[in-house]
Amino acid sequence: MENLKKIKVKDIMTTDVIYASPKDNVIGAFEILLKNKISCLPVVDENKKVIGIMTTTDIGYNLIIDRYTLETTVGDVMTKEVITITPEESIADAIKKMDVYGNSKEIINQLPVVDEEGKLIGIISDGDIIRVLSKILKEK
Amino acid sequence: MENLKKIKVKDIMTTDVIYASPKDNVIGAFEILLKNKISCLPVVDENKKVIGIMTTTDIGYNLIIDRYTLETTVGDVMTKEVITITPEESIADAIKKMDVYGNSKEIINQLPVVDEEGKLIGIISDGDIIRVLSKILKEK
Numbered sequence: 001m002e003n004l005k006k007i008k009v010k011d012i013m014t015t016d017v018i019y020a021s022p023k024d025n026v027i028g029a030f031e032i033l034l035k036n037k038i039s040c041l042p043v044v045d046e047n048k049k050v051i052g053i054m055t056t057t058d059i060g061y062n063l064i065i066d067r068y069t070l071e072t073t074v075g076d077v078m079t080k081e082v083i084t085i086t087p088e089e090s091i092a093d094a095i096k097k098m099d100v101y102g103n104s105k106e107i108i109n110q111l112p113v114v115d116e117e118g119k120l121i122g123i124i125s126d127g128d129i130i131r132v133l134s135k136i137l138k139e140k
Numbered sequence: 141m142e143n144l145k146k147i148k149v150k151d152i153m154t155t156d157v158i159y160a161s162p163k164d165n166v167i168g169a170f171e172i173l174l175k176n177k178i179s180c181l182p183v184v185d186e187n188k189k190v191i192g193i194m195t196t197t198d199i200g201y202n203l204i205i206d207r208y209t210l211e212t213t214v215g216d217v218m219t220k221e222v223i224t225i226t227p228e229e230s231i232a233d234a235i236k237k238m239d240v241y242g243n244s245k246e247i248i249n250q251l252p253v254v255d256e257e258g259k260l261i262g263i264i265s266d267g268d269i270i271r272v273l274s275k276i277l278k279e280k
Contacts, residue, residue, distance in 0.1 A: 001141070001143075001273075001276060001277060003141075004273070004277070031204055033200075034197075034200035034201055034203070034204040035201065035204050035205075037197045037200075037201050037245075037246070039179070039197070056179075056196060056197075056200065057174075057177045057179070057196075060173075060174035060177075060196065060200075061174055061175065061177050063174070064171055064174040064175050065175075092277050095270055095273045095274050095277060096274050096277060096278070098267075098270050098274070099270060099271050099273075099274035099275075100274070102267075102271075105177075106177070106267060107267040107270050107271060109266075109267065126249075126266045126267060126270050127238075127242075127246055127247040127249065127266060129266075129270065129273075130235055130238050130239060130247050130266050130269065131239050131242075131247060133141075133144070133235045133239075133269075133273075134235050134236050134238070134239030134240070135239075136141060137141060137144070137232050137235060137236060138236070
């Protein structure tokens with residue numbers, strides 16, 4: 001498990017992140033998620049500071065129980081307590097955060113990566129971590 | 141990484157699996173996924189043998205590009221090449237399968253667990269694996 005403490009978030013994060021603005025329409029945001037086959041959309045302000053997050057699971061659930069109207073914006077319904085990580089933290093730190101800040105049913109599948117000012121610079125997913133583990137296992 | 145070879149799939153799999161029939165309507169299947177906040181639905185025949193799989197990502201993408209009609213069934217559009225795993229295989233095996241059988245963009249996030257007859261007895265997700273890793277990291 002020592003390897004997991006040595007590999008940094010910046011070594012495996014995705015830097016080409018699709019994100020939303022709080023003013024965006026929530027149905028439009030759901031379409032962006034589905035069209036791009038992604039499961040999570042960080043929400044940023046005009047300075048690219050992360051201020052919220054939306055997941056396909058959350059939007060889909062609320063759509064299906066008719067909780068949104070055509071006027072609902074991302075800012076109205078996004079999760080404001082976003083768990084983020086910094087590029088210098090390790091994969092082990094990411095694993096712990098995904099577990100600890102998840103709920104009893106589910107982990108947090110994606111963590112936005114932010115710089116010292118809280119600005120979005122990347123994203124790291126549980127899938128990125130599984131890929132690293134697979135590589136380490138193959139090398140042994 | 142030795143721990144990952146010792147822990148078996150059956151030790152951490154979920155046994156209470158929600159699944160679909162090939163005759164189910166695809167829109168209905170999408171609703172089941174969203175309502176239950178799950179991302180994958182194994183498809184089984186009348187003997188509970190796994191014959192396909194559907195993910196929220198796949199259904200959502202095809203819905204958004206209008207590829208389905210109201211009559212489309214799960215059997216029409218499910219992925220028939222399902223990557224499964226057995227309860228006696230290890231977490232390391234699951235990690236490798238999720239990576240190797242994924243595509244360049246994404247891993248396989250969930251593997252149905254089947255018995256020697258191919259019948260569905262559980263499911264294991266990347267989230268289940270992250271939770272185990274987090275526990276191991278805490279113990280060190």
